[in-house]
Amino acid sequence: MASASAFEYAPAPESRAVVDIAPSYGLFIDGEFVEAADGKVFKTVSPSTEEVLSEVAQAGAEDVERAVKAARKAFAKWSALPGSERAKYLFRIARIIQERSRELAVLETLDNGKPIKETRDADLPLVAGHFFYYAGWADKLDHAGFGANPKPLGVAGQVIPWNFPLLMLAWKIAPALATGNTVVLKPAETTPLSALFFADICRQAGLPKGVVNILPGYGDAGAALVAHPDVNKVAFTGSTAVGKEIARTVAGTRKKLTLELGGKGANIVFDDAPIDQAVEGIVTGIFFNQGQVCCAGSRLLVQESVQDELLDSLKRRLSTLRLGDPLDKNTDIGAINSAEQLARITALAEQGEAEGAERWSPACELPSSGYWFAPTLFTNVTQAHTIARDEIFGPVLSVLTFRTPDEAVAKANNTQYGLSAGIWTEKGSRILAVASKLRAGVIWSNTFNKFDPTSPFGGYKESGFGREGGRHGLEAYLDV
């Protein structure tokens, strides 16, 4: 997509040799890899090539039963361990992840389709950081602000999405183990591999059997897990529709629930913004991980007085994005995770056009195999357009305009979601005033899509409830 320039970057692929993917994988239950009770398997493919990477056992209700039983059995000992011992296990895991980070980055890129630049520089460092952070909490829970000697809940059933497979695993497992819970985790059906490699890391770390159980599978396995009567805690990251279904499932039980769901983040650019950095922030906001990010800045709200200047800069910048082989170290935009997701993005983009928004993409050649979608910009979008309201979960930016800060805030908040927002202005007081009025759980001022283990993450309204990360993230796994 970068225009034919004198300075053509030669291919710079990261070596696949650092990762050894077995032809088949089992479920990880009670410290062993086992076949599914009904013998079912499914294939996981590389979304950038459609190559089959491996065949994975597919968990069903009976396997959920086995895994919950194993986790329950392990809970007594694990929760009774001194916090300092649990901490050392988690520190071990953090260190092994660091050691194996290149391998895991390549694996994640293969299974998910996101650029190696991101798995190497964002996902993996954050994964290791998350375990390192929560490791330190394990023996300090008395000081976490939840009273003396706070107790774990028991068995945590966790269901995670495909957009940050290993990072979402870390967000779920690290605080659960630090607080003394045991877990049964279901990775997404399109990205099971890194979770299975994590099982091997648990083995290397000497983690007691049954403390972590991994059940690759589909929605039915997730539903069985959250509905299981011996699960004490349910944590889910994914779509708002499924989140609501889970909330109904756990209604009337004592299960503690945290949900991290969809978003339609507003990225608000005022006329006094640092324009070049704002352009970068807009790009990061919507094209990081091909826009398959719940906190993506998918609505650009730009002040009318700088609209033309900003859009010119943005389009010029989009023309330099490099789409292609996710393993190439110079790739900025990788593949869409699945054919299903690609179809959804395509349909919503077509609806945007049908509803009269103006569509633009840079000149861009898409690879012939795999699932790809060109970075796309819609202008002349209003709050009434579907593409301004529905979460697209793809590299599609809807551009809206505003005239005053009041209008910007009103439009930003005019959504059922409330996960993220961005503010771009050089005026400090305006940052604080606007940030205080936005109904969103994470707000980036003059930056976007920054994450940190110490920083609580989670939404308002239909973006879910509960926080992951930081001291706040402990609460979801403690009986408080």
Place this chain on the structure above:
Amino acid sequence: MSEKTEKTEPRLSVFKTYKLYVGGKFPRSESGRVYEVTTQTSAAGAAGKGKWLANAPLASRKDARDAVVAARKAFGGWSGATAYNRGQVLYRVAEMLEGRREQFVREVADAEGLSKAKAAAVVDAAIDRWVWYAGWTDKIAQVTGGANPVAGPFFNLSSPEPTGVVAVLAPQKSSFLGLVSVVAPVIATGNTAVVIASEKSPLPALSLAEVLATSDVPGGVVNVLSGRTAEIAAPLAAHQDVNAIDLAGADEALAKELEIAAADNLKRTLRPQAVDYFDTPGIDRLTAFLETKTVWHPTGSLGASGSSY
């Protein structure tokens, strides 16, 4: 002096017409319905009806809807008020209650079938509860928020913010202390509330509304409805403009039904739990209706550095 009657007839007292409290006003139910409220004596449980106390408004779905509108309208101002201001308003409620202590002792005794001494203990505890939460308004953010030491050139701050409009099913048994214990934490942090009073003992709640109206609590911040809990709660649990629900006053079956309805817009839901309202509360009823907002600000160095090779 002039001639007197030998014996004075007991003076005919003036009954109070109990009304709903919505948006700072005291309307009757739009439905025009009322229901009979009687004393709860220890005997009443076994022998049926107690003594007639009043006809309380039997609030309708539409009353619930009006209350949500009023609560939403009040949210901006109340959540935007300074924490110090909210603290003083809550303290003012305690001051006003102290002055009407005798009235509430009588009402609570009648409502809950308590002896005068026990009812007095309940009212004292309720007044003290307002004082406890009055002191929390400007401290909770310091206890639950703070700066997060992120690994990068950013200042990262988490602060609690009120969830919004909270539907509160007040406890059925503890009609006054329980009520205060669930309402005060909701509004202390800046939420606004639609409260369903104890179904059988709504009068202390309706009288509390009169205190709130004269305590600088802005209209709409607390709205009090009396009637059938299940009838009023259902539309509130399903209401898309209600952000959270406290199920303290729901039985097991109703709580489950309401929690399912509440999932439609992912209301924050506080399930019923066994509570001794005489115990000093923790902060969990405050944090149950708080959102954590985390804001990132770049810091960087003072000048252009040479460090980015």
Place this chain on the structure above:
Amino acid sequence: MPTTAPTAHALSDVTASDSTLRRFLHGLPGVDAVGLEARAASLGTRSIKTTAKAYAIDLAISMVDLTTLEGADTPGKVRALGAKAVHPDPTDRTTPTTAAVCVYPDMVAVAKEAVAGSGVQVASVATAFPAGRAALDVKLADVRDAVAAGADEIDMVIDRGAFLSGKYLKVYDEIVAVKEACGTSARLKVIFETGELSTYDNIRRASWLGMLAGADFIKTSTGKVAVNATPANTLLMLQAVRDFRAQTGVQVGVKPAGGIRTTKDAIKFLVLVNETAGEDWLDNHWFRFGASSLLNDLLMQRQKLATGRYSGPDYVTVD
């Protein structure tokens, strides 16, 4: 290439007075330091391999302003430098020449003779380099001296004291005067000494100030202070020349100077050029490296690419 006279472009009225100039410069979009540095660092992760690397190394060599600016400079030292500029790698005559040699004014004549006929330009620092603390007449005399001796390019320093005290029109007028002293034969590079301007906002303002005054190149630094060229300040200046051309049609070059010592660093800068200003600037008419030791590292890397073996310092010349 656009060669519009500086006063003819759309922004000529902003220099009408001190206050219009100040309003204009302070009205430029601000720079968020963290975001700018993050973008520079992110471009620094580009992986340039094989054919792209070979292209980049040769391009970088051709962009070097091979520099000696020492009190101890002698005609002998300058002649050796000139020879190196003309034949950077005596063992491989396919190696491109450097863009220029850069010397003090009194060495211009020697340098001119050393590179005669090669196409290598002679650049001379002037205007009381590096501090710039002299009367305007003295600075102009310095420039005229260098130009008279045959300098093809003049690297002037701005009056940072005036800039930092907000006397923008004074800085502007001085650049205009120096530009005039350069005549038609010498291109003017304007050095901001970014390390002394300290903030990115100042660097952006200085860039526009320099371009408004007719700079042919804007240049980061003298190489004589603690912080010289960085990816971030060079990225910022590349954004400035890009935006200036978009607004006025006038193309201005960029020269980071000081502190760039390795091939890896140089390639990072070329990536910045490629992805910020664009390929129009990937030419030594529009982009230069002010450097001395960089050249040898480029040559060693060039040998490595040609032979497959790692080279060593004994296989490149010490001049």
